[in-house]
Every structure is written in C-alpha cells, then in structure tokens.
Amino acid sequence: xxxxxxxxxxxxxxxxxxxxxxxxxxxxxxxxxxxxxxxxxxxxxxxxxxxxxxxxxxxxxxxxxxxxxxxxxxxxxxxxxxxxxxxxxxxxxxxxxxxxxxxxxxxxxxxxxxxxxxxxxxxxxxxxxxxxxxxxxxxxxxxxxxxxxxxxxxxxxxxxxxxxxxxxxxxxxxxxxxxxxxxxxxxxxxxxxxxxxxxxxxxxxxxxxxxxxxxxxxxxxxxxxxxxxxxxxxxxxxxxxxxxxxxxxxxxxxxxxxxxxxxxxxxxxxxxxxxxxxxxxxxxxxxxxxxxxxxxxxxxxxxxxxxxxxxxxxxxxxxxxxxxxxxxxxxxxxxxxxxxxxxxxxxxxxxxxxxxxxxxxxxxxxxxxxxxxxxxxxxxxxxx
Ligand code: AOF
Ligand code: ZN
Numbered sequence: 001x002x003x004x005x006x007x008x009x010x011x012x013x014x015x016x017x018x019x020x021x022x023x024x025x026x027x028x029x030x031x032x033x034x035x036x037x038x039x040x041x042x043x044x045x046x047x048x049x050x051x052x053x054x055x056x057x058x059x060x061x062x063x064x065x066x067x068x069x070x071x072x073x074x075x076x077x078x079x080x081x082x083x084x085x086x087x088x089x090x091x092x093x094x095x096x097x098x099x100x101x102x103x104x105x106x107x108x109x110x111x112x113x114x115x116x117x118x119x120x121x122x123x124x125x126x127x128x129x130x131x132x133x134x135x136x137x138x139x140x141x142x143x144x145x146x147x148x149x150x151x152x153x154x155x156x157x158x159x160x161x162x163x164x165x166x167x168x169x170x171x172x173x174x175x176x177x178x179x180x181x182x183x184x185x186x187x188x189x190x191x192x193x194x195x196x197x198x199x200x201x202x203x204x205x206x207x208x209x210x211x212x213x214x215x216x217x218x219x220x221x222x223x224x225x226x227x228x229x230x231x232x233x234x235x236x237x238x239x240x241x242x243x244x245x246x247x248x249x250x251x252x253x254x255x256x257x258x259x260x261x262x263x264x265x266x267x268x269x270x271x272x273x274x275x276x277x278x279x280x281x282x283x284x285x286x287x288x289x290x291x292x293x294x295x296x297x298x299x300x301x302x303x304x305x306x307x308x309x310x311x312x313x314x315x316x317x318x319x320x321x322x323x324x325x326x327x328x329x330x331x332x333x334x335x336x337x338x339x340x341x342x343x344x345x346x347x348x349x350x351x352x353x354x355x356x357x358x359x360x361x362x363x364x365x366x367x368x369x370x371x372x373x374x375x376x377x378x379x380x381x382x383x384x
Contacts, residue, residue, distance in 0.1 A: 003097060006030045006037070006069040007127045010099075013042040013051070014071050014134050019185040019212050020045045023308035025072055025102075025138035027051035031059065031093070033066040050075065052084035056091055064092035071131040073102040073124075076111040085114045095121040099131025104142050137187075140329060141308035146299040147189060149327050151312045151319055152180065153348035154334040154374075161314070164342030166199070172336045175372030183332070185211040189302060189310040193318030194220040203230050204313070205238055213238050215307060219293045219318055221245040223272055227279065235280035242276060243298050245287040295325040320351025323361045323381070331363060331379040334371075 007030075014028030021027075021043050029051040031039035038061050041054025049057065052074050056063065074084040074096065088096060096115055101124065102108060116122045132139070140148040154171040155161050162168040170177065184190055184206045196202065197218055205213040216231055216238060223244040225232060231240055246269060273283050284301060288294035302310070312322055322328050333348070354360045363379035370376075 001032075001035060003069070003126065006032055006067075007071070007097065007099060007131070009037070009040065010042075010051075010069045010071050011127075011130055011134065013040055015042075017043050017045070018182075022046060022137065022188045023141055023306055026134045027070065027072045029055035029068055029070040031055050031063055031066050031068050033061070033063065038066065039063065047080050050081055050084050053081065053087050056087050059091075062092070065094050066092075067095040067097060068093050069097045069126075071099040071134060073098050073100065073107060073109075073111045074115065075102065075104075075107050076114050077106040079106070083111075083114075085111055088115060088120070089118050093120065095123070097123045097126045099125075099127050100135065101125070103139055136330070137309045141303070144303070146303040146327070147307050147310045148329050149191075149299070149310045149312055149322065150183070150187065150330045150332055151322065151328045152183060152332045152334070153314060153319070154180075154336065155348055156336050156338050156340050158339045158341060159347050160340040160342070160345040161316070161348050162346045163340050164345045166346075168200075171338075172334045172374045173372040176334050176336075176374040176376065179371055179376065180334075181206055181208050181211065183311055184214055187214050187309040187311040189217050189307045190214040191217040191219065191310050191312050191318075193315050194218060194222075194224050195317060196313070196315045197225055197229055197231060199315075201230050203234065203238075205234075214311065215239040215241065217241045217243065217298075217302065217310065219243050219295075219298075221292050223269060223276075223283075225276070227272075227275055232276065232279050232281055235276075239282070240280065241282045241284060241302075243284045243286050243293045245285070245291055245293045292321075295322055295327050299327050314348065316346060316348060316350030319349045320353065323349065324352070326383060328381050329383075330366075331381060333377045333379070335375045335377065337373055337375075 010028035010030045014026040017026045024046050028042040030037055039055045039059040041051050041058050043051045052070055074088060076083045076085045112122050112124055137148040153161060190204045204216045220242050221244060225242055276283055286294050286298045362382040364382055366378040366380055368377050
C-alpha cells in the first residue's frame with residue numbers, strides 16, 4: 001500500500017458524508033502504522049465529530065508514531081468541536097499527509113502551521129486535485145457566503161426538454177433520473193421558476209430510501225403560485241421559500257405592482273402572502289426595482305440563511321436570468337439518445353439569450369459519464 005492508496009481510501013470515506021455535512025465539507029481520514037490501517041473515519045453529519053477525530057476514535061491501537069492521511073487540512077479552531085490539531089498531537093501522530101488546504105479564514109494554513117511547529121512532518125497538496133473535487137460547494141460557500149448553484153437539465157440529442165406539445169415525461173432513463181435524486185440529496189436547496197410550478201405542479205423532493213429533501217425555492221415575481229399547488233400544500237413538511245418582487249411597502253417608482261395593478265390587487269397580494277405564510281411558506285420580497293426577483297440579492301439572503309448549495313432545475317427563463325446574473329457555478333446536462341425535433345419544442349435555456357456568438361456564457365468542460373443509455377456532461381461556468 002502506498003500513500004496514494006491511503007489517500008484514495010480517505011477520499012472514498014469522505015463521500016459517505018454526501019448530503020449530510022452541509023454547509024460543512026466532506027472530509028475523510030485514515031491512520032496508518034507499520035503499513036497497516038489502524039484507524040479511519042469521516043465527517044458524517046453537520047455538527048458531529050470531524051473526520052480526524054472519528055478516525056482517532058476508531059483506533060485499534062496507539063497512534064504513537066503513526067501517519068494520518070486527511071483529505072482537508074486539519075482545523076485549529078474551537079467550533080462545534082475542539083481543534084483537530086490538538087487530537088493529532090495528543091495521540092503522538094508523527095506525520096500528516098494533507099490533500100486540500102482549508103480556505104476557511106479560521107484555519108487557512110494555520111492548521112498545517114501548528115502541526116509543523118510541534119514537530120510533525122506535514123506533507124501538503126498531496127492528490128490535491130482529487131481531494132479538491134470533493135468540496136466545490138464548501139470552497140465556494142466559505143469564501144463567498146452565497147450558495148454554489150448547479151444548473152441541471154435533461155434534453156434530447158437535438159437539445160429539446162419537451163416535445164412540441166409540451167410533454168416531458170420522460171426524457172432520460174431511470175438511471176439518470178436516479179442520479180438526479182442523488183443530486184437533490186446533495187444540495188441544500190432546489191430552485192425553479194413559477195412557470196415550472198404552473199406547468200408541472202412538482203414536489204421537488206427526494207424519494208430515495210436514505211435521502212434528505214432540499215429546501216424548495218420558487219422564483220415567482222408576481223406571486224402567482226396557486227395555494228392548492230403541491231409545493232404550498234406540503235410546505236409544513238418540506239421547507240419552502242417563495243421569492244417575489246412586488247414591493248408592497250415602498251411607494252412611487254419602486255412599487256411597480258401598485259402602479260400596474262392598483263390598490264385592490266395590492267390588498268389581494270397582502271392577503272395571499274398571509275395565506276402562504278399560514279400554510280408554512282416563507283415569502284421573501286427581493287425586487288430588482290423593475291418587478292423581477294433580484295437573483296444576486298436572493299443568493300445573498302439564502303447564503304445568510306446557511307444554504308450552501310442550490311440545484312437549479314429550470315425553466316428556461318429562470319435558467320437564462322440565472323446565467324446572466326452570474327449566480328451559476330456548474331452545469332450538469334443530461335443528454336438522452338433521442339431526437340424530438342419541432343420548432344416549438346422547448347430548450348433548456350430560453351429568455352433573452354445572446355446577441356452574438358461571442359456573447360455566449362462560456363463553460364469549461366469537466367467530465368462526461370455514461371449513465372444507462374444517457375450521457376451526463378458536467379461543466380464549470382467561467383465567471384467573467
Ligand atoms: C467539518 N468536518 O471533518 C473537518 C472540518 O463548525 P465546526 O466546529 O464543525 O467546524 C467546521 C470547520 O472545520 C469547517 O468549516 C472546516 O474549516 C473545518 N474542518 N469541518 O465539518 C471535518 N475537518
Ligand atoms: Zn477539525
């Protein structure tokens with residue numbers, strides 16, 4: 001067994017926390033002595049012991065003189081748990097091999113520094129790329145305090161997300177749809193536009209045996225969401241946020257709603273907010289000043305609420321606005337081996353669109369995976 005084998009094991013262990021550790025990172029740790037693994041662990045759930053301490057708790061013998069392989073730099077701060085650097089030193093671990101550095105300002109290099117100052121041999125950046133790929137969400141959220149947004153869509157090989165009649169069940173096969181369920185479990189939030197709610201009346205939950213449903217976020221500028229929609233009716237069971245953009249409190253220029261629709265409609269709107277809240281929906285007024293939801297501001301508010309990641313599931317208008325607002329970090333495109341054709345069949349991104357090819361949103365290819373009969377292509381969005 002080599003250093004690489006042990007770090008690969010630590011990476012595998014870290015994945016056990018997917019969906020449960022947010023907004024904290026996925027971390028795995030392996031302790032090795034005389035060529036044998038004598039302890040291993042991972043961060044299981046938000047607020048629980050860190051990977052390093054779980055690995056130490058599992059020790060089958062003394063770790064005196066042992067090596068720890070850990071996918072993320074050990075912490076050195078008192079948070080929900082005491083510093084992992086202390087546990088490492090107390091147990092006499094002599095060498096620590098680290099994958100990713102921790103951009104958390106409370107740690108950021110200080111963890112490795114403390115260990116080194118105490119005489120531990122510290123090897124940093126080992127299999128860094130592989131370790132970094134565990135935590136795009138954490139790295140983004142800890143530095144920006146806004147959610148990491150993944151735009152996901154399923155389309156045919158000719159780029160359609162529905163037939164010309166609007167039928168969309170199903171584009172991709174069961175394996176790909178199962179993968180989407182896992183993606184929903186991984187993200188703390190899921191976001192759609194009101195068009196999708198009116199067309200599909202979706203639940204946006206996770207139907208996996210062992211999964212966690214995301215907080216449901218609906219962008220609904222004019223608060224059109226029906227009170228009898230599944231989302232509203234189940235809001236007490238699954239947290240649901242409706243972001244709207246009709247400013248009730250200010251008058252004059254900002255109050256687009258009032259100007260366009262008059263005082264009677266305004267009273268109705270107030271009543272609707274009351275009813276939605278009564279049914280357990282959290283309503284958020286986030287206006288861009290011209291009657292639309294300000295997506296950048298919405299991301300800041302959701303970030304403050306502790307939401308580190310959002311799966312954006314359309315529709316085309318919201319996808320276009322989100323890309324143009326610069327809030328999307330990643331695109332996951334599922335492509336089914338079929339062709340719908342049809343001038344009126346919808347595509348994943350609609351809205352205003354680009355003027356010229358040079359105005360397109362630029363992506364960077366990540367990876368392509370075959371899932372059942374379908375293909376999943378993952379891209380990072382280039383931030384300009
Ligand atoms: C984790 N799990 O395995 C490691 C973490 O809120 P706390 O006290 O749990 O501290 C969270 C911070 O600790 C986190 O932002 C990261 O910087 C560091 N390392 N966190 O949740 C772990 N190793
Ligand atoms: Zn720690």
